[in-house]
Amino acid sequence: MSNPPVNTILITGCSSGIGYVTALGLKERGYQVFASARKPEDMERLKAEGFEAVQLDLDDSASIQAAVTEVLERTGGTLDALFNNGAWGQVGAVEDLSRDVLRAEFETNLFGTHELTNTVLPIMRRQGHGRILYNSSVLGLIALPYRGAYNASKFALEGLVDTLRLELSGTRIYPVLIEPGPILTKFRDNAYRKFKENIDPEPSPYREVYRKMEEKLTADGPVVPFTLPPEAVLQKVIYALESPRPKIRYYVTVPTYLFGFLKRVLPLRALDWVLRRV
Numbered sequence: 001m002s003n004p005p006v007n008t009i010l011i012t013g014c015s016s017g018i019g020y021v022t023a024l025g026l027k028e029r030g031y032q033v034f035a036s037a038r039k040p041e042d043m044e045r046l047k048a049e050g051f052e053a054v055q056l057d058l059d060d061s062a063s064i065q066a067a068v069t070e071v072l073e074r075t076g077g078t079l080d081a082l083f084n085n086g087a088w089g090q091v092g093a094v095e096d097l098s099r100d101v102l103r104a105e106f107e108t109n110l111f112g113t114h115e116l117t118n119t120v121l122p123i124m125r126r127q128g129h130g131r132i133l134y135n136s137s138v139l140g141l142i143a144l145p146y147r148g149a150y151n152a153s154k155f156a157l158e159g160l161v162d163t164l165r166l167e168l169s170g171t172r173i174y175p176v177l178i179e180p181g182p183i184l185t186k187f188r189d190n191a192y193r194k195f196k197e198n199i200d201p202e203p204s205p206y207r208e209v210y211r212k213m214e215e216k217l218t219a220d221g222p223v224v225p226f227t228l229p230p231e232a233v234l235q236k237v238i239y240a241l242e243s244p245r246p247k248i249r250y251y252v253t254v255p256t257y258l259f260g261f262l263k264r265v266l267p268l269r270a271l272d273w274v275l276r277r278v
Helices: 017-028 040-048 061-075 099-127 148-167 187-198 207-217 231-242 254-265 268-276
Strands: 008-011 032-037 052-055 081-084 130-135 173-180 249-252
Touching (some): 008 017, 032 061, 099 130, 099 148, 130 148, 130 231
Parallel strands (some): 032 052
8 A cells, every 4th residue: 555645744943954944845845844943933933934833842741732733723633744853962071961961951852752753643543644754863873972962862762763663563654763964053053052051161071172172162164074954854854755665764964874884894992993083
């Protein structure tokens, strides 16, 4: 039996970057896009640009339920696809991460995404089809130093999605992981803000590392090779939505392909040697 076409999609984290570019690209392609954002001012801007904007805060269960209810009211009770894109990154050495900071990272990147997914799954089961896309990261495949909170949230997300895929076998509901490497967005700006809020460099044994890190976080433009614009992710999202049988994972950018390969072929200590030098 062929899969029905995907017409409606809810996207989280559409205030800028990958979420915004994906929402715009799919809207221009003819999809009914529900572009969600957390802040009221972003909501108003999206509405002014012609989007069907929905307020959704992944840290708030009531907001998640209200957003899904609003989408269903506008579609007559159906939803073909969900793109779990909303996330943020906390930088800092693992030993400088408090329990509360680690919990905050997981609230958005894992727990809120999980709750939203579980809210739309009964809808997709009832209609007999669906696509659930997750914006993961190359840091869901390999770990980089001083990205422990973000690494952990994406490793956990990948484990959850891999399990969900096994459990949904035979349902025509397809969980798909999108795995970008460096993409030029406001992600670095947000990471710097969270670093200033949650990490005190002075008493840390990593204070010299942090000094260099701040220079990169505040630099203009790409700071690593092979950085691509958000449109590179949009292209893989289109493949995942429109392929009769989507791939389990879609790599984006050269670093994701490279590290995916190195993880398969290198001994673990050799891979660690490479990652310490990135």
